[in-house]
C-alpha cells in the first residue's frame with residue numbers, strides 16, 4: 001500500500017466516512033449541544049448519539065479501529081490513520097458514533113488479546129456492539145503514576161479470589177451512562193521484580209465495594225464520559241478475572257497503550273485540520289481597519305505555519321503507523337513516543353491561534369475551539385506526559401552510542 005494514496009479499501013472508507021461527517025455528524029453538533037443543555041446533567045447520554053450510532057452501523061462505519069478481521073474490518077494502522085483523523089474533527093460525536101472511542105478501543109483490544117472466552121462473551125461482544133462502555137483504571141492520586149511501577153493498589157490473594165483495596169482517579173468513561181466494566185491495574189506481588197509486581201483484573205463497575213466518589217472536571221469542563229475518582233474497598237475479584245495471569249499487568253499496559261496513543265494523535269491532527277479550516281473561514285469573513293483578517297501578514301503566517309506543521313506531524317504519524325504494521329508496536333515505540341509529543345503540541349498551537357483569530361467567540365461554546373484546546377491540553381498528560389515520552393526517545397537515541405562504546409571516542 002502506498003503511504004500517500006492508501007489502499008483501495010482505505011480510500012473507500014475515507015469517502016464514506018467523509019460523507020457521513022458532512023451529512024450527519026457536523027449537523028448533529030448543534031443538536032447534541034441542545035440535548036445536553038436540555039438534560040442539564042453532564043453525564044447524560046443524548047439520543048442524537050444513538051441515532052448516529054445506528055446510522056454509522058448501517059453505513060458500514062463501525063469498529064473501524066479493530067485490527068482483527070474477526071471483529072472489525074481488519075484495517076491496518078496505516079489504513080485506519082486517516083479515518084481516525086477524520087473522526088477527530090468532531091471528537092465529542094464521531095468516535096463514539098463509529099464505536100471507535102477511547103478508552104473502549106484499547107480495552108476491546110485487551111479483551112481480544114488477553115481475555116478468556118467468558119470475558120469475550122460477557123464484555124467484548126457488547127463493547128463491539130456498542131451497547132456497553134468501559135473504563136481503564138491505572139492512575140492513582142497518591143503516587144506519581146507516570147511511572148507505572150509506583151502503582152500501589154493492593155490486590156491480595158484470598159482463597160480463590162483477590163481482594164482489591166486502593167484509590168484510583170482519572171478513570172475516563174467511568175461516568176458514561178453505559179459504562180459497565182473496569183480494567184484495573186494493581187499490585188499482586190510487591191516483592192517480585194519491578195515489572196512483574198502488577199496485574200490487571202476485570203471488575204464490573206457495580207461490584208460490591210466499588211465506589212465512584214466524584215467526577216474530575218477538566219479545565220472546568222465536566223466531560224460527558226467523566227473522569228472518575230474511584231475507591232476500591234475490599235472488592236472481591238475471582239482469579240478467573242485476572243487478565244493473562246498474575247504479574248502480566250505491566251506487559252498488558254504496554255500492549256494496550258501503543259495503538260491507543262496513535263489513535264489519540266490521529267484525532268489530534270483532525271482537530272488541528274478543523275481549527276485551520278475555521279481559522280481560514282473566519283479570516284476571510286471578518287475585517288478590521290479596512291482590510292480582511294486574511295490579508296494581514298501575521299495571520300497568513302499562522303495559516304502557512306499551520307499547514308506546514310500539520311503535514312509534518314501527519315507524515316510522522318503515518319510513519320509510526322506503518323512501522324506498527326510492518327515491524328510491530330515494540331519496534332515502533334520511539335516513533336509512537338515521538339508523535340505522542342508532537343501531535344498534541346502541534347494541534348494546541350494551531351487551536352490557540354484559531355481561538356485568537358476568533359476573538360471572544362473563540363473561547364465560547366459557539367465554536368468547538370475552546371473544548372478542543374482543553375482536550376488537547378490534557379493529551380499532553382494522558383497516556384504518558386510529554387517528558388516521559390521524551391525520556392524514552394532520548395534513551396533510545398543515546399543507547400545507539402553507548403552500545404558502540406562511543407563514550408571513549
Ligand SMILES: Cc1cc2nc3c(=O)[nH]c(=O)nc-3n(C[C@H](O)[C@H](O)[C@H](O)COP(=O)(O)OP(=O)(O)OC[C@H]3O[C@@H](n4cnc5c(N)ncnc54)[C@H](O)[C@@H]3O)c2cc1C
Pocket residue numbers: 103135136137138139140143144145146147169170171172173218227378379381382383384385387388391
Ligand atoms: C483527561 C485525562 C484523562 C485520563 N484518563 C486516564 C484513564 O482513563 N485511566 C488512567 O489510568 N489514567 C488516566 N489519566 C491519567 C494520566 O495517564 C496520568 O495523569 C499520567 O500518566 C501522569 O501521571 P500523574 O498524573 O500521576 O503525574 P506524575 O507521575 O505525578 O508526574 C507529574 C509530572 O512530572 C513530570 N515527569 C514525570 N516523569 C518525568 C521524567 N522522567 N522526567 C521529567 N519530568 C517527569 C511530568 O511533567 C509529569 O506531568 C488521564 C489524565 C487526564 C488528564
